[in-house]
Amino acid sequence: MKKNNELNELFIKYETNKFQHGYADIYFSYIEKLKNENINLLEIGIADGKSLLAWSDYFKNGKIIGIDKNHINLNEKGINKSNIIIHQGLQGNSKFIQSLIKKYEKFDIIIDDGSHFPKDVIKSFNLLFSSLKENGLYFIEDTQTSYNHFFKGNPFNLKYANTHMNFFKNLTDSLNYQEIANPFYKKKIYDSKITNISFYHNVIVVQKGINDKPSNLVLNNSYENKRYDEKVKRSGKKIKYYIKYKIFYKFYTLCLFLFNFIKKIVLFRF
Numbered sequence: 001m002k003k004n005n006e007l008n009e010l011f012i013k014y015e016t017n018k019f020q021h022g023y024a025d026i027y028f029s030y031i032e033k034l035k036n037e038n039i040n041l042l043e044i045g046i047a048d049g050k051s052l053l054a055w056s057d058y059f060k061n062g063k064i065i066g067i068d069k070n071h072i073n074l075n076e077k078g079i080n081k082s083n084i085i086i087h088q089g090l091q092g093n094s095k096f097i098q099s100l101i102k103k104y105e106k107f108d109i110i111i112d113d114g115s116h117f118p119k120d121v122i123k124s125f126n127l128l129f130s131s132l133k134e135n136g137l138y139f140i141e142d143t144q145t146s147y148n149h150f151f152k153g154n155p156f157n158l159k160y161a162n163t164h165m166n167f168f169k170n171l172t173d174s175l176n177y178q179e180i181a182n183p184f185y186k187k188k189i190y191d192s193k194i195t196n197i198s199f200y201h202n203v204i205v206v207q208k209g210i211n212d213k214p215s216n217l218v219l220n221n222s223y224e225n226k227r228y229d230e231k232v233k234r235s236g237k238k239i240k241y242y243i244k245y246k247i248f249y250k251f252y253t254l255c256l257f258l259f260n261f262i263k264k265i266v267l268f269r270f
Contacts, residue, residue: 007054008028016051016053016054018054027139037062040104042065043067043113044114045113048077049072052079056079060083065087067086067087068114117152118146121164122164136208139205143202174190174193183250191211192211224245228241
C-alpha cells in the first residue's frame with residue numbers, strides 16, 4: 001500500500017513550486033524517516049519563503065535555516081515561525097558559508113535552490129559538504145540550468161562543459177574509486193565519502209557516508225598487483241607471475257596510461 005505523501009499536501013498548502021516541479025515524491029522517499037528527528041535543514045534560496053514553511057510544518061522538531069542574497073522580512077513574507085532562522089548572504093561567499101558552519105556545525109539536509117548558476121552550485125557543494133552529517137542528504141534542484149547558456153550553462157558541449165551536471169556526473173566515479181585500475185590514480189577529495197548519487201529530472205541527490213568496500217578486481221588501483229597476489233597464493237610460482245604481472249602487464253598499463261595522457265593533451269580534455 002502506497003504511503004500518504006504529506007509533503008504533497010504541504011507543498012500545495014503553501015503553494016511552493018516544488019509541487020509543480022514534481023519534487024515532492026523525490027523528497028519524501030528520502031526524508032520520511034527523518035520527520036520526527038531533531039534535524040538541521042539548510043535551504044539555499046528563500047524567495048517567497050513558501051518552501052521553508054512546508055519544511056517547518058513537516059519537521060516540527062527540526063531547525064529550518066534559510067539563506068538568501070537578499071534581505072528577507074519574515075513578517076512581510078509570513079514566515080516568522082519559531083523553528084525558522086534566516087541569514088542573508090551569498091551562497092558562493094566562503095566567509096559567509098564558513099560562518100554558518102561555525103554556528104550550526106552540522107546539517108542533516110542541505111538543499112540548493114539558489115542561483116542555479118553552475119559556478120555557485122559547485123562552489124556551495126564544495127564548501128558545505130564537510131558540514132553534512134554522516135548519511136546526510138544534499139539536494140540540488142533545477143539542474144536544467146546546466147543546459148541553458150542564459151544561466152551560464154552550456155547546451156553546446158554537453159560532455160565536456162564545465163557545468164554542475166558534469167561535476168556531479170564525474171562525481172559518480174567517487175562511488176567506485178576502489179575499482180579504477182590505474183596505478184597512477186590519486187585519491188580525490190570525495191572518494192570514500194559518498195554512498196549514493198541519484199539523478200532525477202532536474203534534481204540530484206547526494207548521500208554522504210563511508211564508502212570503503214575493497215575491490216575484488218584491483219589492489220590499490222592495480223589489477224596487476226591483485227592478480228599477482230592471487231596467482232602466487234594459489235600456485236606459489238613467484239618468478240613466473242612476477243614476470244607476467246609485475247613486468248609485462250605493468251608495461252602494457254604504462255603504455256595505455258601514456259597514450260591516454262597524450263590524447264588528453266592533444267584534445268584539450270582535462
